[in-house]
Amino acid sequence: MPARYLLDTNTVNYIIKGNRPRVRERLLRVPMAEVGISVLTEAELLFGLARRPDATKLKIVVEEFLLRVDILPWGSEAAQQHSRIRATLEHASEPMGNLDLMIAAQAYALGLVLVSSDSVFRRVKGLKIQDWSR
Numbered sequence: 001m002p003a004r005y006l007l008d009t010n011t012v013n014y015i016i017k018g019n020r021p022r023v024r025e026r027l028l029r030v031p032m033a034e035v036g037i038s039v040l041t042e043a044e045l046l047f048g049l050a051r052r053p054d055a056t057k058l059k060i061v062v063e064e065f066l067l068r069v070d071i072l073p074w075g076s077e078a079a080q081q082h083s084r085i086r087a088t089l090e091h092a093s094e095p096m097g098n099l100d101l102m103i104a105a106q107a108y109a110l111g112l113v114l115v116s117s118d119s120v121f122r123r124v125k126g127l128k129i130q131d132w133s134r
Contacts, residue, residue: 003033006106007041011115042066079105082102115131
């Protein structure tokens with residue numbers, strides 16, 4: 001079964017840190033085969049670990065999570081949506097951070113539900129979003 005949900009970086013952080021129990025509870029109700037993260041989220045997680053080389057416990061948790069989740073590459077379809085979304089947002093004077101924009105474009109291009117509590121993603125018309133923290 002292909003991925004159905006794309007977790008943004010903040011959502012993954014809630015899962016790893018356990019500071020939003022509702023997110024973990026919701027994740028447990030979804031088959032892991034339906035859950036993915038962007039390679040961009042993987043990069044952000046690994047960057048966080050690189051900044052804290054002494055956080056061995058966190059490193060284990062992150063590595064275990066990455067073993068269990070489907071990591072989706074950022075491809076040409078996402079690049080095409082990125083250019084369209086970015087131009088639309090800039091024309092409306094509503095710019096978005098680069099990584100958030102790239103993750104939104106990837107979810108849109110793949111037809112996935114982006115799981116995020118970040119309201120900035122609501123600027124992207126047509127993007128399917130769910131907030132598992134509520």
